[in-house]
Amino acid sequence: MNENNEAGKQQIAKDLLDRALLLLDTEKLDEALSYFQKSYEAYEQIHDEEKMALILANIGTLYKEKNKLYDALESFQEASKLYKKREEKEKYAHSLSQIGAIYMDAAEHEEALNTFQEAYEIYEELDAKEHLGLTLIDIGIIKMREEKLDDALDNFETSHGIFNDLEDKEGKSTCLGNIGIIYKRKGDLEKALEYHQEALGIDEELDIKEDIAHDLSNIGLTYVEMGNLKEGLEFFERAEAIFKEQEDEFQIEKISKVISTVKTKIEAEEKIELEKEKMEALEKPLESKQEIPEDILGQTISESANNQHIKEIDQSLDQVKCEKCGHVNNEDSKFCLNCGFSLEEPQDMEKCPKCGVLNKSGSRFCGNCGFSLEEPQDMEKCPKCGVLNKSGSRFCGNCGFSLEGTVHKTPEPKESESICSHCGFKNKEGVKFCISCGKNLGIAVIGNVCSKCGFKNKNEALFCRECGNKLK
Structure with missing residues (x-):
């Protein structure tokens, strides 16, 4: 009887996961996310950690696609713990790469660099050449952002060598473009132009439209830097045509x-x-001042x-x-x-939390990097484990460490407001769906309820964010 019950639970979990993957293939992301969360709970009941880790990785990818970096980070961190516990080294390294990418997007360069370097060491142990090349590119980008141009150049050139050995043309093109940017910043415009043109040749051969447009833009910028404005303009207009084609x-x-x-x-x-x-x-000399006609005098005046x-x-x-x-x-x-x-001159400007560029107050997206300025992105680093938590959390969701020193109290909602339990947005009274995230305001968010204080935490949370009580 117990065996039948166990088999039934496994079938339910499998059906939910299959449904989630099907929705993901058809790009119905919100529905896919819902089914992934349900399938995670089902596999958690039967203690199938392999499937739990897989689902967490997919949930993290979906959250990242929706630009919810904190939720994505939380999911990838939980997945990485399971992969490490199960000694699945390659999958553990993949999850570290995802975590590093989120830290990089959040401009947490030190955390990103440490995470990428840990992933690199595992890939090196596994002799995973392609992933070694990709990780070196990520490390190089961080070094470039920190203006450590020589270090970045070393990373890009090493990565280029790996992709060259693998005969991976797309990887080579990415490295060539980044090397071109380095030389441009160093002031060697001729060399920069040479690398960008080589990257363009490869991308045109592969017919990767987006990359072609970026190559054309880089060539245009280099020509403008050289003082060849009209030639630079020609490349910009070619790039613009492709971006319009790609919408x-x-x-x-x-x-x-x-x-x-x-x-x-x-x-x-x-x-x-x-x-x-x-x-x-x-300025041509005149024969004599007395002989200057009136029309010439007019020119002189x-x-x-x-x-x-x-x-x-x-x-x-x-x-x-x-x-x-x-x-x-x-x-x-x-x-x-x-x-x-x-x-x-900046007037009522708002700083982008991703790239630091100032945008007009009220802008929905950053004009420099496209980062959403609507979602609450404030995150605080736990002083104990280094994990990023939402600003205002009383305890770290990873280790339970008290964050009381950095608590920001949220004002009580007015009676005329309906607070979304999913994203915290203040909606007008009577609104059925949150105008920020689209969540149904009449349906409670499925959460991990703390037995001590009743606070609804994320399903993946190990400690209550309200009182610090251990949840699992």
């Missing part, structure tokens, strides 16, 4: 700003050249006006340094020619 609104907006800035600079230079030609014509006009253009070409990337731009530029960052 990538974020990249379209970003490159359109750069194109506008380059066109403005080209027009300014053409005006200067025209004024110089006029001045050269006026207007000479001071021409001088004034040239002075204004020269002033407009005074250089302004971009706060984000350090590129030197014209004074009248609204956006950085190198990265598209706004150069206008």
Whole structure:
């Protein structure tokens, strides 16, 4: 009888997981997430840790796709614990790579670097060449962000060697593009151009449209840096055409700003050249002052006006340094020619928690990296285990350590407000679905209820975030 009951539970868990995977294949992400959570609970009842780890990894991927970094991090961390316990080294390394990527997105570079290096050591032990190459790229990107250009270059070149041995053209192209960026930052524009053009050749051969567009943008930036504005503009416009074909609104907006800035600079230079030609014509020596006709006198009088006009253009070409990337731009530029960052005086600006760029207050997405500014992304690092927790948590969800020193009290909701139990958004009274995350406000969130204080925690949490009580 017990065997039949156990078999029945296994079949229910399998059916739920199969349903989740089918929904994932059809890109019905919200429904897939719901079924993954149900299947996790079913497998937890029969203590199938192999399937539990698999489901947690899928849940983490879905949360990351929805830009819910904290929830994604929590899921990948729980999956990594199970993989480590089961001594599944390769899967453990994969989960570490996912954790490192989230730390990198959250600009936690030290945590990201430590996690990637641990994954690298495991891949090295397993002789997993492809993953070694990919992990070196991740480490190189962190080094590049920290302006450790020589270290980053070493990582990219080593990775390129690995992908070259594997005859992995896509991996080679990624490395070549990053090496080109390094040389551009070092000021070796000729070498940067050479690497970007080589990357473009590979991506065109593979017909990877998005990568082709990025290569074209990098080539355009390099030409502009060289002073070849018109040639740079040509590459930007080719990249823009591909982004429009791909309907990538974020990249379209970003490159359109750069194109506008380059066109403005080209027009300014053409005006200067025209004024110089006029001045050269006026400076030709006259035979005698007494013989100057009235029409020539009119030109002489207007000479001071021409001088004034040239002075204004020269002033407009005074250089302004971009706060984000350090590129030197014209004074009248609204956006950085190198990265598209706004150069206008900040007014009611909001800092992006991912890349640190200032955006207009009320913006839904970061204008630099596309990161959502609507989701509450504040996270606090546990001083004991280093895991990121939501700002305001009283205890660490990983180790139960008290975070009382950094508690931020949330104001009590007004009677006219309906607080979403899933994301915390304050909705107007009478609203059936949360306008922030779409959660049904009439249905309680399935959670891990603390037996001590009654607080509803995440299913994966080990300790109660309200009182610190151990949940499992």
